Amino acid sequence: MNNMMKQMQKMQKKMMKAQEELHEMTFEATAGGGMVKVAANGKKEITDVEINEEVVDPDDVDMLQDLIIAATNDVLKQVDDTTNEKMGQFTKGMNMPGMF
Numbered sequence: 001m002n003n004m005m006k007q008m009q010k011m012q013k014k015m016m017k018a019q020e021e022l023h024e025m026t027f028e029a030t031a032g033g034g035m036v037k038v039a040a041n042g043k044k045e046i047t048d049v050e051i052n053e054e055v056v057d058p059d060d061v062d063m064l065q066d067l068i069i070a071a072t073n074d075v076l077k078q079v080d081d082t083t084n085e086k087m088g089q090f091t092k093g094m095n096m097p098g099m100f
Helices: 001-025 061-088
Strands: 026-031 036-041 046-051
Touching: 001 061, 026 061, 036 061, 046 061
Parallel strands: none
Antiparallel strands: 026 036, 036 046
């Protein structure tokens, strides 16, 4: 039992380290051939949005909004996928629904 507790503590430390690494990572996604770029960190916080002035058309605001949404959704999916990949290693074979 004591050995199992040590293993669990070791695994918990590894999980915390992996989570810290994720939080420090930066993810980027673009839309419209690079006209809109969105960056986020591993905490799913949007850290930067760059919009090429060529895509700013007052007569077509809907297109700009769509590009921002597409880039934002893509960058958040990247964060989710990386989180699942990194943190999933700790739950492999454990059948724990809702964990990462």
